Amino acid sequence: KGILNMKYIIFDLDGTLIDSMPTWHGTGAAFLEKHGFAVPEDENELNFFIGPPLLVTFQERYGADPQTAEELVKKYRERYTNIGVYESEPYDGIEQLLQALKQDGLKIGIASSKPKKYIETLLERDGLIKYFDSVCGVSFTVDCESKANIIARCMAELNSPPEETMMVGDKRYDIEGAKANGMLSVGVLWGYGSKFEFI
Numbered sequence: 001k002g003i004l005n006m007k008y009i010i011f012d013l014d015g016t017l018i019d020s021m022p023t024w025h026g027t028g029a030a031f032l033e034k035h036g037f038a039v040p041e042d043e044n045e046l047n048f049f050i051g052p053p054l055l056v057t058f059q060e061r062y063g064a065d066p067q068t069a070e071e072l073v074k075k076y077r078e079r080y081t082n083i084g085v086y087e088s089e090p091y092d093g094i095e096q097l098l099q100a101l102k103q104d105g106l107k108i109g110i111a112s113s114k115p116k117k118y119i120e121t122l123l124e125r126d127g128l129i130k131y132f133d134s135v136c137g138v139s140f141t142v143d144c145e146s147k148a149n150i151i152a153r154c155m156a157e158l159n160s161p162p163e164e165t166m167m168v169g170d171k172r173y174d175i176e177g178a179k180a181n182g183m184l185s186v187g188v189l190w191g192y193g194s195k196f197e198f199i
Contacts, residue, residue, distance in 0.1 A: 007107065008106065008160035010109040010110070010158075010167050012111065013119055013137075014191075015170035016170050018089060019089055019090075024049040027084035028046040029043065031076045053144045053145075055144050080118075081118075109132060109154040111136050111147065111150045112137045117137075138150070147176070148177040165183045166183060168186045169186075170187065
């Protein structure tokens with residue numbers, strides 16, 4: 001039992017495999033300014049764009065009704081699609097990690113709240129897509145799916161039993177999603193969460 005038994009590893013993307021901070025700060029600030037919202041002086045205050053789906057962020061933080069939130073998401077993605085998606089970079093050592101896991105015979109998946117099209121664009125750009133046996137994100141029409149559901153879809157695609165599968169992520173959504181699927185999880189501290197989220 002335990003880590004040595006793992007045959008399948010599912011990764012979160014933002015804050016786990018890639019550093020998306022420049023994307024969120026650049027796109028977030030540009031979006032807020034363009035649409036008349038106050039832009040925080042400290043760019044770290046823009047970190048609220050990281051993690052939960054944008055539909056949730058716009059409703060909870062700005063009090064938008066569901067229809068307005070949907071429109072805001074579309075406008076936000078205009079810049080992200082053309083500029084923002086290319087502003088992120090893989091963390092140092094990630095490709096070497098993926099190579100080592102594949103050499104050890106593990107199957108690897110991604111479970112992310114980012115639209116699948118963006119995930120694949122980034123993985124192809126960075127030459128990483130060859131390491132993944134499953135890539136699960138959200139669609140542009142349904143981006144309020146829970147992390148637990150996305151992880152479950154990835155497990156189904158990998159055909160991975162929970163006792164042989166591990167989730168690796170940087171936020172509590174990843175850990176809670178793993179628990180909901182009966183699997184072990186690892187929280188990384190180089191991303192956008194903190195060790196207090198994993199307690």
